[in-house]
Amino acid sequence: MHMADALLSPPVGGIMWAATAAMVTYSSVQIKKEMDTKKIPLMGVMGAFIFAAQMINFAIPGTGSSGHIGGGMILAILLGPYAGFLTIASVLITQALFFADGGLLALGCNIFNMGIIPCFIVYPLIYKTIKNEKPYSPRSIIAVMLSVVVGLQLGAVSVVLETLFSGITALSIGKFLFLMLPIHLAIGAIEGVITIMVINFIWKARPDILETTQSVSAKEKKPLKNLIVGLSIAALITGGMVSWFASSDPDGLEWSLFHTTGKEELENPDSPAYNMSEEIQEKTALLPDYDFKSKDNNPGEQGWPAVNAGTTFSGIIGSVITLLIIVLFSFILHFIRKKKFEKNSTR
Numbered sequence: 001m002h003m004a005d006a007l008l009s010p011p012v013g014g015i016m017w018a019a020t021a022a023m024v025t026y027s028s029v030q031i032k033k034e035m036d037t038k039k040i041p042l043m044g045v046m047g048a049f050i051f052a053a054q055m056i057n058f059a060i061p062g063t064g065s066s067g068h069i070g071g072g073m074i075l076a077i078l079l080g081p082y083a084g085f086l087t088i089a090s091v092l093i094t095q096a097l098f099f100a101d102g103g104l105l106a107l108g109c110n111i112f113n114m115g116i117i118p119c120f121i122v123y124p125l126i127y128k129t130i131k132n133e134k135p136y137s138p139r140s141i142i143a144v145m146l147s148v149v150v151g152l153q154l155g156a157v158s159v160v161l162e163t164l165f166s167g168i169t170a171l172s173i174g175k176f177l178f179l180m181l182p183i184h185l186a187i188g189a190i191e192g193v194i195t196i197m198v199i200n201f202i203w204k205a206r207p208d209i210l211e212t213t214q215s216v217s218a219k220e221k222k223p224l225k226n227l228i229v230g231l232s233i234a235a236l237i238t239g240g241m242v243s244w245f246a247s248s249d250p251d252g253l254e255w256s257l258f259h260t261t262g263k264e265e266l267e268n269p270d271s272p273a274y275n276m277s278e279e280i281q282e283k284t285a286l287l288p289d290y291d292f293k294s295k296d297n298n299p300g301e302q303g304w305p306a307v308n309a310g311t312t313f314s315g316i317i318g319s320v321i322t323l324l325i326i327v328l329f330s331f332i333l334h335f336i337r338k339k340k341f342e343k344n345s346t347r
Helices: 010-034 039-054 072-079 081-099 109-128 138-166 173-205 226-241 252-261 272-284 309-345
Strands: 058-060 065-067
Touching: 010 081, 010 109, 010 138, 010 252, 010 309, 039 072, 039 226, 039 252, 058 081, 058 226, 065 173, 065 252, 072 081, 072 138, 081 109, 081 272, 081 309, 109 138, 109 226, 138 173, 173 226, 173 252, 226 309, 252 272
Parallel strands: none
Antiparallel strands: 058 065
8 A cells, every 4th residue: 555656746745744753753752751672672573574574465366456464553463552653664664765665755644544544543442442362362353353454444545535635636536435445455354364363473472572461470471582583584584585476466556546547557747846756766765666776677577476586685685674773763762761761860
């Protein structure tokens, strides 16, 4: 559901940038208050894993479309809304800057649709209201499935509204919405199953990690190092090899655009804001579209699985970059909090 700049006007893009920047600031303040140093490496490896997992588009049978996980609900459930939001925001920033996945002008919208909605609307209002202590109980499974589906539906509606308010495209908004909702309902059902599997895996490894889990006894706790190593290996394998098996069908947004306009992507208007966004991404995106830069504009159709050194390198380096950004940012917050505490204690 990564929006391109062509769907947005500069005012709408700017407003969403401001909104998400404010939420990043607010979440950083909250995280600084409650920062647990043991959570920092988990944020990093979970961010790396979500980055790698988003490279894998799964086919939606009978539609000619595909989808990938958003990851916002997984992160909110495991890390809490503030840490989860900062983690998914880091993933989306990495994708936009280094891989040109999603427009730079549209980055605020993408963070809102895939981060703010699941972490601050769906998580507290649906998931925490329904779930109970054990992730594999019927109530918790229903909570996860409903949360993921509703989150994607709200995200799809948000994409349509942001496009509508921008008013720069001639596409039929009614038809666009009619296509976006059902295809993202199917994507949400699959992501819900994936989310349940990931949550149960983490819960069995370290039940105390889940943000909504009550305190557990020391006997139930297992070494965090084992979980960190396991998730790191999973991220590298997923991004480096499993990504070869991603579906080449257009994702839900591209599919909806194609059936509305006849094109999977729209061209950016010729204006300074769009030109500047493109120029910045051309300079920062060292691996556009998760592949090495190439002078060959017509590489031809790839087979399946698409074994590609560029994809492998992108999956590995992207996971590492995401992890480093999150860990560095978290340690900066922890350092600021520590200094503030030391300053107050000496008064």
